[in-house]
Amino acid sequence: MKEEISQLLEQALKGLVEEGVLPEETRGTAIQVERARDRKHGDFAANLAMMLAKPARRNPRELAAAIVEALPASDLVRKVEIAGPGFINFFLSPQAWHAVVEEVFERGTRFGHSDIGRDEKIHLEFVSANPTGPLHVGHGRGAAYGSTVGNLLEAIGHPVHREYYVNDAGRQMDILATSVWLRYLELGGAELRFPSNGYRGDYIIDIARQLREEHGEAFQQPVESVFHGLPEDAPDGDKEAHIDGLIGRARHLLGEEAFQTVFLTALEDILADIREDLSAFGTEFDEWFSERSLTSGGMVDHALEELEKSGDVYEQDGAKWFAAEKYGDEKDRVVVRDNGQATYFASDIAYHLNKRERGHDRLIDILGADHHGYIARLKAGLEGMGQPGDSLEVRLVQFAHLYRGKEKLQMSTRSGSFVTLRELREEVGRDAARFFYVMRSNEQHLDFDLELAKSQSSDNPVYYVQYAHARICSVFQQAEDKGFQYSRDTGLANLDQLDEDHEDQLMVTLSRFPEVVEAAARNRAPHQLTQYLRDLANDLHTYYNAHTFLVLEEEIRNARLCLVEATRQVLANGLALIGVSAPESM
């Protein structure tokens, strides 16, 4: 609809250039059409005349008059006015709004979708939490935000590949395996002081128990041999040295094969739990990409080769460095340590190179806000490997702070005293959780009040929107109970009988949906969609309270039902995009 207005203006512009009224260089001026905020200003407004005033050396109002004069006729437009400093205001005809209702039915669940993004393949990485324990509420925000952005991008036609990067390599994983093994020893009757830096959650004990069921006493070792001669743990000693010593001891006493068994059991258990959790949260991935596969598949070496080609890799102090500073990073980065091991930075850029080599035009990473330091170095790395730095787009998700009423809840994976995503889901429900997570801009800190999200009444916005949907369903149920036969065709044929302000308003809001979806997708801003859904629900509730739908006159009744049926469709489409259900009754 916006598009159509824009085209009319384009033709007018073209005409004026050809007539010589406007200089040649204004031909390519980008036409901006926006929704008028106040309906007194019509339905759409264009600032074209103001933008052209300078190059054309004419005053904007005069120019606006010339543009209006040059506009081709259209039956969508009822009236055009010039207002203020030179705005061109368009008033649309009723037929224009009726066409929207028809379009909703024609497109059905795909109303609001488009294909404008079809030429850009997008790789979307999100959540990617270390598989060292259950997901907590911070990951939940990334999951809700990421999956909604994915839905929005798909809705505007982008091919989207959703991926979870599994950090299944490195020291944290070794600490995990060691923690499991220590719990295993405890289950075997050993008494030991659990390392302060180990993973303490109950899930560790569950995994240890499973290990015992599957492997019996195979991994049992005397406690003395495990702890003997290790550096002291905190508070008197160095907890890092202590845990590293324990890892070494575990590897040594168990042997590499048995250690791997413990390691893999822990990894697979936790990963399975995460998959199940995310799936139940309505978040699906196309691929779970293993960090270890980067090394084993030679991708890290390949990336290092590509990087070498830049000529910006040098050796110093026995390590290989990448001159990242030349590419806008704040300092140079080590890629291979003096012990010959590739750094985390090396595997990170190898991963991103791999994403590019898989054919994705744009890489979107959704990261926790504490990772913002990675952006510059990742872009630098990509450029060093001959890839465009701006093919990577990082979206940060700020922290979510959980409150139970006034009480702020503490979170820490290590201590085991966190609130998990699963607990949150069980407590407030998937719909409320998802809606709350994306309701605010991702760049904004989120105060998530459990009591509020749980409250089945009043101030919970997700219920407000869902209620609008349920209410419409209920109206159709009532119609049936009263013996009114609903005919959509009769309704469509009589839309011109709908002349109430509320009906007008509702149709206008329905027509905004495709624009909202596009803007929310382009801006990676799901909260713009939740905002819209509240507007739409409000229009429906207002209309409902002001007018009875199930009136005796058949034409008006069917026309009204037709309008609310379209509304129901749009509510459902919008809720589907954020992964929230559209209930028929509540």
Add this chain to the structure above:
RNA sequence: GCGCCCGUAGCUCAGCUGGAUAGAGCGUCGGCCUCCGAAGCCGAAGGUCGCAGGUUCGAAUCCUGCCGGGCGCACCA
């Protein structure tokens, strides 16, 4: 110290890539159910858009400086 994010109504936040008189929810106050679901609707009060400059027809929005809050600055993962 350097870098990134955020300062908008009492509270929580929008403000659509610079537009017309800055909006919504909650909270407060006052109304609306013999009538399709009151999980709803209508109305009122509430603002120096952190502060100061700058850019232009026009700034909450863009630029600079300052103030305040959060986060990050590893041969850790």
